[in-house]
Amino acid sequence: xxxxxxxxxxxxxxxxxxxxxxxxxxxxxxxxxxxxxxxxxxxxxxxxxxxxxxxxxxxxxxxxxxxxxxxxxxxxxxxxxxxxxxxxxxxxxxxxxxxxxxxxxxxxxxxxxxxxxxxxxxxxxxxxxxxxxxxxxxxxxxxxxxxxxxxxxxxxxxxxxxxxxxxxxxxxxxxxxxxxxxxxxxxxxxxxxxxxxxxxxxxxxxxxxxxxxxxxxxxxxxxxxxxxxxxxxxxxxxxxxxxxxxxxxxxxxxxxxxxxxxxxxxxxxxxxxxxxxxxxxxxxxxxxxxxxxxxxxxxxxxxxxxxxxxxxxxxxxxxxxxxxx
Amino acid sequence: xxxxxxxxxxxxxxxxxxxxxxxxxxxxxxxxxxxxxxxxxxxxxxxxxxxxxxxxxxxxxxxxxxxxxxxxxxxxxxxxxxxxxxxxxxxxxxxxxxxxxxxxxxxxxxxxxxxxxxxxxxxxxxxxxxxxxxxxxxxxxxxxxxxxxxxxxxxxxxxxxxxxxxxxxxxxxxxxxxxxxxxxxxxxxxxxxxxxxxxxxxxxxxxxxxxxxxxxxxxxxxxxxxxxxxxxxxxxxxxxxxxxxxxxxxxxxxxxxxxxxxxxxxxxxxxxxxxxxxxxxxxxxxxxxxxxxxxxxxxxxxxxxxxxxxxxxxxxxxxxxxxxx
Numbered sequence: 001x002x003x004x005x006x007x008x009x010x011x012x013x014x015x016x017x018x019x020x021x022x023x024x025x026x027x028x029x030x031x032x033x034x035x036x037x038x039x040x041x042x043x044x045x046x047x048x049x050x051x052x053x054x055x056x057x058x059x060x061x062x063x064x065x066x067x068x069x070x071x072x073x074x075x076x077x078x079x080x081x082x083x084x085x086x087x088x089x090x091x092x093x094x095x096x097x098x099x100x101x102x103x104x105x106x107x108x109x110x111x112x113x114x115x116x117x118x119x120x121x122x123x124x125x126x127x128x129x130x131x132x133x134x135x136x137x138x139x140x141x142x143x144x145x146x147x148x149x150x151x152x153x154x155x156x157x158x159x160x161x162x163x164x165x166x167x168x169x170x171x172x173x174x175x176x177x178x179x180x181x182x183x184x185x186x187x188x189x190x191x192x193x194x195x196x197x198x199x200x201x202x203x204x205x206x207x208x209x210x211x212x213x214x215x216x217x218x219x220x221x222x223x224x225x226x227x228x229x230x231x232x233x234x235x236x237x238x239x240x241x242x243x244x245x246x247x248x249x250x251x252x253x254x255x256x257x258x259x260x261x262x263x264x265x266x267x268x269x270x271x272x273x274x275x276x277x278x279x280x281x282x283x284x285x286x287x288x289x290x291x292x293x294x295x296x297x298x299x300x301x302x303x304x305x306x307x308x309x310x311x312x313x314x315x316x317x318x319x320x321x322x323x324x325x
Numbered sequence: 326x327x328x329x330x331x332x333x334x335x336x337x338x339x340x341x342x343x344x345x346x347x348x349x350x351x352x353x354x355x356x357x358x359x360x361x362x363x364x365x366x367x368x369x370x371x372x373x374x375x376x377x378x379x380x381x382x383x384x385x386x387x388x389x390x391x392x393x394x395x396x397x398x399x400x401x402x403x404x405x406x407x408x409x410x411x412x413x414x415x416x417x418x419x420x421x422x423x424x425x426x427x428x429x430x431x432x433x434x435x436x437x438x439x440x441x442x443x444x445x446x447x448x449x450x451x452x453x454x455x456x457x458x459x460x461x462x463x464x465x466x467x468x469x470x471x472x473x474x475x476x477x478x479x480x481x482x483x484x485x486x487x488x489x490x491x492x493x494x495x496x497x498x499x500x501x502x503x504x505x506x507x508x509x510x511x512x513x514x515x516x517x518x519x520x521x522x523x524x525x526x527x528x529x530x531x532x533x534x535x536x537x538x539x540x541x542x543x544x545x546x547x548x549x550x551x552x553x554x555x556x557x558x559x560x561x562x563x564x565x566x567x568x569x570x571x572x573x574x575x576x577x578x579x580x581x582x583x584x585x586x587x588x589x590x591x592x593x594x595x596x597x598x599x600x601x602x603x604x605x606x607x608x609x610x611x612x613x614x615x616x617x618x619x620x621x622x623x624x625x626x627x628x629x630x631x632x633x634x635x636x637x638x639x640x641x642x643x644x645x646x647x648x649x650x
Contacts, residue, residue: 057526135569147393158609180530191572202381202572203503203529212568214587221590223568230569235541243537243548244555245570247516247527262539265546 025171027321028164034319037312038168041275045251046175052273056176060250062242062263063169065190065207067256067297069198070161070278071150073288075110075296077157078185079121080146083110085128093127102127125186126227130210133222134188144193158197163325165254165279169198177252182206182242184234184259188225196283206245208233217234234259239266251275257297264302264311274313276300283317350496352646353489359644362637363493366600370576371500377598381501385575387588389493389566390508390515390532392581392622393604394523395486396475398613400435400621402482403510404446406469408435410453418452427452439506450511451552455535458547459513467517480649483522489648490579490604494523502577505529507567509559509584513550531570533558559584564591576600580621589627589636603627608642 016217044052045059066072067115086096086105096102101120104113114121129137141250150160169179181190181200182321187207194200212223233241242250253260256279264276280299281290291299306313316323354360369377370384391397411421411430421427426445429438439446454462474481494504505527508516512532519525534555537548546561558566564587567575578585578592581604589601605624606615616624631638 057520060528180528187569187572195382203385203505203570205572209569212565214564214591216590221564221587221594223564223591239539239546239548240537242511244534245528247512247530262546266539266548269546288500 025174026164026167028167028320030321032319034312034314038275038277041273042172042175045273045275054251054273058248058251059172059175059177060180060220060246061177062148062180062182062206062246062250062251062254063165063269064255064257064260064263065181065185067281068162068254068260069165069169069181070157071287072297073281073290074152076148076185077160078189079110079114080148080150080157081141081189082121082149083113083129084144085140089128092292110258114308116173122229126210127172129186129188130225130227133224134212135222137225138187138192141189149189157192160324161197162279162320163322164320166198166325168254169200172252173199178204180204180206180242180246180250182233182238184187184232184237187233199200206233206241208237210239236262238263244267253277254279255302257299258282259297260303261302264305268309268311276306276309277314278306278311279314280316282315283320283323285317286323287316349488350499351365351492353492355644355646356454357644359637359639363600363602366577366598367497367500370600377596379576383573383576384497384500384502385505385571385573386502386577386578387505387507387531387571387575387592388490389580389585389588390506390510392606393487393579393585394490394494394506396480396612397622398615400439401510402475402485402513404435404439405473405475405482406466406514407446407449407453408438409469409473410465411449414453426640432591447554451535454511454513455550458542459537459548460547462513462550463517468515470518470552483518485649486522487604487645488647489645491523491650493579494525497577498524503529505531505567505571505575507531507558507563507588509533509557509562512558531558531566533562561587563588567591578602579604580627581606582624583627584622586627586630589630593634593636601631601634602639603631603636604639605641607640608645610642610649611648612641 023249026035044050044153045054047053063069066076083105086102090096090106096106101113101116101124127154145158149156155159172179179200182195183190185207187205190207191202191205194205195202211226211228211230212225215222215224231237231241238260249270250267251273252275253264268274268276281288283289290297291303359596369375372378388394391401405451407429411427415421421431426438426441426449439545469481475485478485484528497504506519510532512530512534515532516527516530519530520527536551536553536555538551540547540549541611556562556566563585569586574595575592576598577600578589579602580589593599593601606613608614615622616628
C-alpha cells in the first residue's frame with residue numbers, strides 16, 4: 001500500500017510539473033526577473049478579486065512594431081519597400097534618373113537618397129504609396145512581403161519578427177487582452193500581413209497614414225490614395241492615435257525607442273494597474289546592438305525614464321532564448 | 326408501444342418548436358420578408374460550406390447611429406448637447422450674449438442659431454467640444470447623457486434607441502460579427518455610452534472628430550481637444566473612415582439617410598456575400614415620418630438606389646413590433 005501511495009504522490013507531482021511545463025506561455029523567454037514580472041502582472045490583472053484586476057473589456061495592450069515586434073536595422077523595413085518600389089516604377093518615371101532623391105536610389109546609393117531628411121523621405125513615400133487604390137496598394141505590399149529579403153540575414157522580413165514577442169502577443173490574447181499595433185510605420189503597409197504574422201487583425205493596426213478619396217471609377221466605388229500626409233503616428237502622435245482609434249487608455253504598452261516614449265507615458269499615467277516595457281537592443285551577435293546614438297530606433301530619453309519610473313527593460317541578450325522564429 | 330412512439334415523436338416536435346421560439350433572435354421584428362431576409366443572409370454567411378460563407382475574422386458589420394440606431398428628430402441629439410453646453414458655459418462667456426449664433430441659443434431660438442448653416446454649427450461644436458482634455462469631455466458627456474431628456478417624448482436620449490436594432494446588434498455578435506458604429510456624429514460623443522447602450526466598445530466606434538494634442542500638464546500627460554476639425558465622417562467620408570479604422574470592407578452595412586449612401590455602396594461593391602439595409606422612417610405615430618424632403622436624415626438618392634440594387638428597406642411601421650425598449 002505504501003508504494004502505491006508513493007506512486008500516487010509522485011504521479012501527481014509529475015503531472016503538475018508537466019502541466020506547468022506545457023503551460024509555459026513564454027518558452028522563448030529565459031527565466032529571468034523580466035519574464036516573472038510580466039507573468040505576475042498578467043496574473044494579477046486577470047484574477048478577479050485582485051486589487052489590480054482589469055475587467056475583460058478594458059484589457060488593451062499596444063505594441064510598437066519596428067524594433068519591438070520585428071527588426072529595424074540597418075533601416076526601417078518599409079524603407080526597403082520604398083526603394084524597391086522606386087526601382088520597379090522607374091520605367092514609368094524617366095524623369096527620376098535626373099531627380100533627387102530618386103536618382104540616388106536608382107544608382108543604389110541609399111545614403112545620399114536619405115540625406116535629404118524627412119522631406120526627401122516623404123517625397124519617396126508619396127511617390128510609392130499614393131496614386132492607386134487601397135486595394136491595389138494592398139496587393140503590391142502582399143506581393144513584396146512574400147518575396148523581399150533582408151540584405152544581411154537573407155531572411156524574409158516577416159521571418160525577422162521576434163519569437164518571444166509572438167509568444168507574448170498570443171499569451172496576452174489568451175488572457176483576454178486585445179492586442180493592438182501602434183506604429184510609426186504605414187497603417188496600410190502593415191495590415192496586409194499583420195494578421196497572418198502577428199495574429200493582429202487590420203482593425204487593430206494603428207499607424208501613419210496618407211489621405212484617401214472616395215470615387216466612383218466606372219461606377220465602381222474605390223478609395224484612391226492621395227499624396228498628402230494624413231497622420232504621423234510617432235512620438236506625441238501615438239497617444240493621440242490611441243485615443244482616436246481605440247478610445248480608451250491601454251493597460252500595457254510595449255516599445256523600444258524614444259518614438260514610443262509618449263505612448264508609455266500615456267499608458268502608465270492611467271489609474272489602476274499599468275505596465276510599460278522597453279525592448280533594449282543589446283545583442284550584437286544574434287541581432288543588432290544600438291540605443292542612445294542610433295539614427296534608427298534611438299533609445300535615449302526612454303532608457304532614462306524607464307529607470308526612473310521602474311518600467312521593464314528587456315535585455316534581448318539576457319532575457320530572450322532565441323530571437324527569430 | 327405505438328402510443329409511446331407517438332409520444333416520442335410529438336415530444337420531439339414540441340421540443341423543436343419551443344427551441345425555435347426561444348431562439349428567435351429578433352423578437353421585436355414582425356415576421357415579414359425583411360426579417361426572413363436578414364436571418365437567411367446571416368445563416369448563409371455563417372454556415373461553413375455555404376457559397377456565401379464568410380470566415381469569422383471577416384465578419385464586419387457597420388451601423389450608422391443617428392436615425393439608424395437611435396432617433397434623430399427634430400434634430401440630431403448631439404445638437405441638444407451643444408445647446409445645453411452653451412447654456413451651461415455662458416457664465417464664462419459674457420460675450421456670447423451679443424454674439425451669434427450663441428446669442429440665439431441663449432434666447433432659446435434654435436432655428437435662428439442654426440440658420441448660419443455649417444459654419445455656425447461648427448463654431449458651436451468647437452466652443453463646446455474643444456478646450457478641455459479628452460477625459461474631461463468624456464465626463465461632461467456621461468453626465469449629460471445620464472439626465473438630458475428629449476423635448477417631445479420626455480425620455481432619456483438613450484431610451485430612444487431602437488429595440489429591433491439592439492436585437493440585431495446582439496444577434497450579429499452572437500453569429501461572430503464584429504459590430505462597428507460609423508457615424509457622422511462625434512466619435513468622443515458616442516464612446517462614453519455606446520458600450521453600455523449598444524454593446525459596442527469604444528474601439529469599434531468611428532465618427533467625426535476634432536484634433537487633439539498631447540501635452541504634459543504638471544508632469545501628467547493629457548490629450549487636449551483642439552478647436553480644429555480632424556475628420557467629417559459623413560457621405561464620402563464614411564468609406565474612407567471605414568478603411569482607416571477597420572481596414573477591411575464590411576460584409577453588412579446599415580444606414581438610414583443619404584449620408585450613408587457611399588458606405589452602402591462601398592460595402593456592397595465587395596466580392597462575395599454583401600448586405601445593405603436602410604431604415605425608412607415611415608411611422609409618424611410611433612416615431613417620426615420623413616425621407617426625401619427632410620433637413621435631418623434626408624433619404625432621397627438612397628431610396629432610389631436601394632430600389633435599383635435590391636437593398637433591404639425596413640418599414641419601421643410594418644417591420645417593427647416596437648420602436649423603443
